[in-house]
Amino acid sequence: MNSSETAPRIASARPELTAALMAQTGLDEEMLSDLVHRFYDKVRGDAVLGPIFEARIADWQPHLERMVAFWSSVALMTGRYHGAPVPAHMHLPVRWAHFDRWLALFRETAREICTPEGADHVIERAERIARSLHMAIEDAAGDQRTSAPTLR
Numbered sequence: 072m073n074s075s076e077t078a079p080r081i082a083s084a085r086p087e088l089t090a091a092l093m094a095q096t097g098l099d100e101e102m103l104s105d106l107v108h109r110f111y112d113k114v115r116g117d118a119v120l121g122p123i124f125e126a127r128i129a130d131w132q133p134h135l136e137r138m139v140a141f142w143s144s145v146a147l148m149t150g151r152y153h154g155a156p157v158p159a160h161m162h163l164p165v166r167w168a169h170f171d172r173w174l175a176l177f178r179e180t181a182r183e184i185c186t187p188e189g190a191d192h193v194i195e196r197a198e199r200i201a202r203s204l205h206m207a208i209e210d211a212a213g214d215q216r217t218s219a220p221t222l223r
């Protein structure tokens with residue numbers, strides 16, 4: 072088999088790894104783009120999550136493009152995303168219940184759009200990242216509490 076047969080049809084910093092992940096999960100850039108667009112349509116229409124996003128995102132096009140690059144990096148290891156998710160969430164008015172709702176919409180959308188293996192793959196990663204974002208938010212809130220004026 073020559074390298075053009077194993078190379079993925081999308082740009083990747085690690086073409087062989089990306090090709091293997093695409094074969095294993097059935098995911099590709101187009102499916103991830105559909106997932107992101109459909110998911111944020113639902114988020115924007117959600118009574119709890121919608122207003123949190125709408126208050127912070129004026130122009131959705133760059134956000135959606137960033138999110139496709141993020142999922143391309145997370146699910147297919149393409150290295151397309153170069154942002155910093157933790158600071159973007161640090162001061163959001165969210166508790167675990169918000170992440171729970173986010174995950175419920177994400178699972179539902181992944182099952183609608185992706186292959187079963189692809190849905191399992193992205194859901195597992197979303198659950199792990201949601202837990203670590205939530206932990207970072209809770210830690211930051213805890214630090215603020217402990218940095219209250221010291222007792223004399």
Ligand code: HEM
Nearest residue numbers: 123124127141154155156159163165169170173197200201
């Ligand atoms: C309670 C749930 C969540 C809420 C309310 C939320 C909200 C937001 C908002 C408002 C932004 C835009 C920030 C800005 O541009 O100023 C953002 C960015 C982002 N979110 Fe979330 N998010 C949530 C959960 C998640 C989860 C679970 C993931 C990953 C699995 C995620 C991944 C990202 C990424 C990658 C960005 C772009 C960061 C950047 O590069 O600037 N978010 N989110």
